[in-house]
Amino acid sequence: MITSSIAATAYDRARQAVAPAEGAPQGVTSAAADFARVMEQVDLAATGAMTGQSDTHELVQSIAQAEIALETVVAIRDKVVEAYQEILRMPV
Structure with missing residues (x-):
């Protein structure tokens, strides 16, 4: 059972795993x-909506963003994967 x-x-570990990497190009x-x-x-x-500290409207706006x-x-990920696959298909 998940508590x-x-x-x-698990959420905290996932956030750390997807944090921006050091040494990546500036735009990325x-x-x-x-x-x-x-x-x-x-x-x-x-968190604010769950604790009653913020408005539900603010939560809906942030979820939309x-x-x-x-x-x-x-x-963007799909375009990068597509470009990578196109490179792999190029004859050597």
């Missing part, structure tokens, strides 16, 4: 930092 403490621990690093900032805002809004950011990241 809230197990879920929180800033984009990853922006994405991480959006996700942090969602996390804060969700996170959805847009996630769709953008997935689209």
Whole structure:
């Protein structure tokens, strides 16, 4: 059975695993930092909504922003994978 403490621990480990890497190109690093900032805002809004410290409207807005950011990241990832596959198909 999954408890809230197990879920929180797994979430914390996952956040550390997807943190922006050191030594990555500047554009990639800033984009990853922006994405991480959006996700942090969602996390804060969700925590505030659960504890009653923030408005539900703020939570809905932050979830919408996170959805847009996630769709953008997935689209970029798809393009990178497509480009990589195209490179692999090139004759040597």
